[in-house]
Amino acid sequence: MRAIGFLDEIPPGEGRTFAVDGEMVAVFRLRDGSVRATQAVCPHKGGPLADGQIDLKQVVCPLHLNAWDLSTGCSLSGQPDVAVYPVRIDDNKILLGE
Amino acid sequence: MRPRLVVIGNGMAGARTVEEILARGGDFDITMFGDEPYGNYNRIMLSNVLAGVEDESGIFLNDLSWYADNNITLHTGTRIERIDRHAKRVYCEDGTETPYDKLIIATGSRAFVPPIPGLHRPGRGYHQGVFAFRTLDDTRSMIRYAREHERAVVIGGGLLGLEAARGLQNHLPHVTLIHAAGHLMNAQLNEVAGETLRATIEAKLGIEVVVNGRTTEIQGKHAVTGVKLGDGRVIPCDVVVVAAGIRANAEMAAASGLVVERGIVVDDQMRCQDEDDIYAVGECAQHRGETYGLVAPLWDQAKVLADHVTGVNPYAEYHGSQVATKLKVAGVDVAAMGLQAPERDDDESLTFTEPRKGIYKNVIIRDGRLVGATMVGDVKKVAFLMQAFDRGLALPEERAELMFDLGGPAGEVKVEEMADDEQVCNCNGVSKGAICGVVQGGCKTVTGVMDKTRAGKGCGTCKPLVQRIVEWAAGGEVEEDPAASFYVPGIPMPKPELMNAIRLHSLKSVSAVFATLGGEEDAKSKMGLASLLKMMWGGDYVDERDARFINDRVHANIQRDGTFSVVPQMKGGVTTPAQLRRIAEVAEKHDVPMVKLTGGQRIDLLGIPKEKLPEVWADLDMPSGYAYGKSFRTVKTCVGSDFCRFGVGDSTALGIALEERYQGIEGPGKMKLAVTGCPRNCAEAYVKDLGVVAIDGGKWEIYVGGAAGAHIRKGDLLTTVSTPEEVITLTGRFLQYYRENANWLERTYAFVPRVGIDRVREIVVDDADGIAAALDAAMAASVAAYRDPWKDREEPATPGQFRTSLPLTVLPQVPVRA
CATH class of the missing domain: 3.50.50.60 (FAD/NAD(P)-binding domain)
Structure with a gap:
């Protein structure tokens, strides 16, 4: 587990991308206060998922509006699934990993 | 056992x-x-x-x-x-x-053989040369015999008789059809349709047809020589085929x-x-x-x-079949279902005839449902009619659509004839097979299938076809998607109801709308709600940035590699050497990969990384051209009367004035305008959401509801006015009416025909509802609230507003064109 950034870097209901060991991870701050982390790049055409719109369940890629479940990474529109990572908040720090 | x-x-x-x-x-x-x-x-x-x-x-x-x-x-x-x-x-x-x-x-x-004297020979069955038309053996002997003879008479002008007559023509030169009733196929067709069919068969196939013909005798001693009719006429023949029905x-x-x-x-x-x-x-x-x-x-x-x-289903029940037939009778397309003629006083009956082409069409509607249809010579609409007849579907308000294709994006593709791998959605590459697979997987709503496959989610042109494929694949078990009438999928209300509720509860932010009206937040509904709330509340709208689509968060249009395009405002498509020089310098300074002239008469700088947007705007120091939002985009103009030798009105000045006033106004869909200085229409004003055409005598025509994208439509003439001021006022009023009443993402080319141009004119021009002043005031408030979003470059609106979302990817990835 490691700190990759601070919660106040992410506005409520939006996502931001963090570079972690040469990998890009999109972290989303849901409006219920929880966070989710997925791979940053959509598997369909390489869209930036952190620029997508979210709700408590899904993220919608800004390029072609494909959707993925934020908790499971499962595609909701017939695309390959995305990787999801365990993530939590501790005193404004975003902690990634088990 | x-x-x-x-x-x-x-x-x-x-x-x-x-x-x-x-x-x-x-x-x-x-x-x-x-x-x-x-x-x-x-x-x-x-x-x-x-x-x-x-x-x-x-x-x-x-x-x-x-x-x-x-x-x-x-x-x-x-x-x-x-x-x-x-x-x-x-x-x-x-x-x-x-x-x-x-x-x-x-x-x-079996074939019904009427008791006609001479049809049989005692002890020998049918007379020599007489055939029924029912079995393979009948057919074989008929072919053998006909080949060696000259003239055939077919008794019976129903389906089977017509088919026999056509078939016999391949084996002998003369065929006459005798029908006892007053018109052909009287079991399926009404008199006019039967008459149309007769005319076609006589003219096209050269089969002689006798109606009201009662056959009284088959003549001939050893073999058939003729058929005698009730009026005494004798038709010479050497073959008789009986096709007078079945028992x-x-x-x-x-x-x-x-x-x-x-x-x-x-x-x-x-x-x-x-x-x-x-x-x-x-x-x-x-x-x-x-x-x-x-x-x-x-x-x-x-x-x-x-x-x-x-015993698979002991409760299975047959309830009878509604007989709908579509046949090629003797080479002529015929379709018939339900009633042949109206029965009640209030049955609607529509008929179209074009005798020269052998076309007859009739539909009968009762209480808004199709109860009968007859088509001869042209059966293009029959697939829809059969569905409507079988399932009691709602019928188009424009009744003529039951008989004709009145334009529209979908061609007449027969779903059942499409190959599985045929591409249906050309934007997202979805095949017919993929759509059917999802339906078979249990998803039986059109929107559900569209969500799962992305079919119809690109330009939207294929939506009607997707709908027909879903209906076909579900075999009549399509489920109504209740969300189809909602303004956005996440709030179960049509737009007027939603607007009332928003006003009633004073809901000024997207999250407040979800909390009060929808329960769960829905990503796909946020953008539509943000647009609506901004329109309704103007300066009082509580702007939650996550409700915005990325384009609206950063005031630029996202590109395939995650970079953005920057289009500075260029009112009416008019620019200056200084402006061009500035743009050129910015493009060079930032190594802009591509500089492109847009269709809206502006200059597009493509491939700008997100984090460089504020710097590019600062260097340009020009207002945003709004080439990214569901908003007022641009006013295209021609050179107008100042320079053009044909121009009859100053289109450039009016275009600039319109853009000046309505710049950045958000709406349910894009709003593209044009002003053209004469009816030669160089600015393409006939195919814009709102297009203005100067005509001789100092007048201006205003067209609304045009389009020339995925959907092509010439706008409807709203009105003709005498002054540019009136054009500006009516433009604002029409756009405000559209903003308040169109569904999310419903462009004017769909909105205007849905409401009807006459109704739009009543409201916008004649003020029949007395709301013109309110529309003007609402638009004026929106205009007053305008602020160039590119001025937000000093202080980001949110933390990391312009932070890259692909930090390890070197952007741009698009090819650089020098």
């Missing part, structure tokens, strides 16, 4: 029923009796055999190996003479007996004690009256007073019978 199933009749009904039983895993010892010496063939195709377009071998449905493979004992050329219902046995002509546990009677029908083969059943009227009487499970173990199916059966002579009802009956006899 397995129960014994005996089937009397090896025609289409008998064999199809057995297929249905086998498909349900029915475990029987099956024995079938057929009185023809063949396997099972498609009787409908006999007319093709007669016409020489189909080979005999092509019409067999199940060859003898099918019977062997399914352990069916088949007795061909064997006629059953009697059923012993008590001993549960059937007896053949030769006296052999076969016991059964379940019995199916599928004896079909159920029910005599054996009647003689065996079953209840027979016009056919063998069956209940809703296809069981014979008062019999638990005897069923009848097909043309020999009479259900609720009806006998059927077409295949479609037979298929329905076979399914119910199989469900019941196998």
Whole structure:
């Protein structure tokens, strides 16, 4: 587990991308206060998922509006699934990993 | 021991029923009796055999190996003479007996031969040269005989008679058709339709048709020489074909004690009256007073019978079939369903005739539902009509659409004829097979399928086709998506209701709308709600940035690699050397990969990384051109009267004034405008959301609802006014009416025809509803609230507003064009 950034870097209901060991991870701050982390790049055409719109369940890629479940990474529109990572908040720090 | 199933009749009904039983895993010892010496063939195709377009071998449905493979004992050329219902046995002509546990009677029908003197020769059957048209043997002997003769008369102008007449033309030069009724196909067609068909057949095929023709005698001593009619006329001929209808083969059943009227009487499970173990199916059966002579009802009956006899569904019920037929009769397309003519005073009846082309169309509507349709010569709309007739679908308000294709994006693609791998959605590359797969997976709403496959989610042109494929694949079990009428999918309300609720509860942010009206937050609804709230509340709107689409968060249009495009405002498409120089310098300084002229007469800088947007705006120091939002985009103009020698109005000045006033106004969809200085229309004003055309005499025409993108539509003329000021006022009023009333993402090309141009004119021009002042005031408030979003470059609106979302990817990835 490691700190990759601070919660106040992410506005409520939006996502931001963090570079972690040469990998890009999109972290989303849901409006219920929880966070989710997925791979940053959509598997369909390489869209930036952190620029997508979210709700408590899904993220919608800004390029072609494909959707993925934020908790499971499962595609909701017939695309390959995305990787999801365990993530939590501790005193404004975003902690990634088990 | 397995129960014994005996089937009397090896025609289409008998064999199809057995297929249905086998498909349900029915475990029987099956024995079938057929009185023809063949396997099972498609009787409908006999007319093709007669016409020489189909080979005999092509019409067999199940060859003898099918019977062997399914352990069916088949007795061909064997006629059953009697059923012993008590001993549960059937007896053949030769006296052999076969016991059964379940019995199916599928004896079909035979040609009806009216009692005409001279038709038969005592002791020799039909007179030499006389044929019925029913079996493969009939067809064979008819062909053999006709080839050596000259003139044929067909008695009967129904479907079968017409087919016989057409077929015979391939074998001899002269064919006359005699029909006892007043017009052809009188069972299916009304008089005008029958007359249209007759004219076509006479003109196109050269078949002579006699209606109201009662045949009183077949003449000829040794062989047929002529046919005598009731009016005394004699038509010389050497071949006579009788096709005067069919009669159920029910005599054996009647003689065996079953209840027979016009056919063998069956209940809703296809069981014979008062019999638990005897069923009848097909043309020999009479259900609720009806006998059927077409295949479609037979298929329905076979399914119910199989469900019941196998016990797969003991409650299966046949409720009769609505007979809708679509046929090529003697080379002419004919379709008929339901009523031939209106019956009640308030039945709507629409008729179109074009005798020169042999076209007749009629539809009959009762209480908004299709209850009858007849088409001759042009059956392009029949697939939709049959669906509407079968399922009682709602009909288009524009009734003419029932008969004609009135434009629109979808061509007449027959869903059933499309290959599985045919691409339906050309934006997202979705095939027909993929759509059908999702439907078979249990998703039976159009929007559900669109969400799962992305079909129809690009430009949207293919949506009607996607809908038809879903309907076809679901076989009539399409579920209404209640969300289809909602403004956004996440809040269960149409737009007017939603706006009332928002006002009532004073909901000023997207999260407040979800919390109060929707329950769960929905990503796909946020953008539409943000647009609506901004329009309704103006400066009081509580702007939650996550409700915005990325383009609106960073005021630029996202590109395929995650970079953005920057389009500075260039009002009316007019620029200056200084502005061009500035843009050139910025493009060079930032190594802009591509500089492109847009269709809206502006300059696009493409491939700008997100984090560089504020810097680029600062260097440009020009206002945003809004080339990214669901908003007022641009006003395209021509050079107008200042320079153009044809110009009759100063289009450039008016275009600039319009853009000045309405820049950045957000709406349910993009708003693209144009002003053109004369009807030559160089600025393409006829195909804009709102287009203004200067006409001679100092007047201006205003067109609304045009489009020239995925959908092409010429705008409707809203009104003609005398001053540019009036144009500016009416433009604002129309746009405000559109903003308040259009559904999310509904462009004006859909909105204007939905509301109707007359109604739009009433409200916007004539102020019939007295809301013009309110519309003008609301628009004025929106105009006053305008602020160039590119001024937000000093202080980001949110943390990391312009932070890259692909930090390890070197952007841009698009090719650089020097």
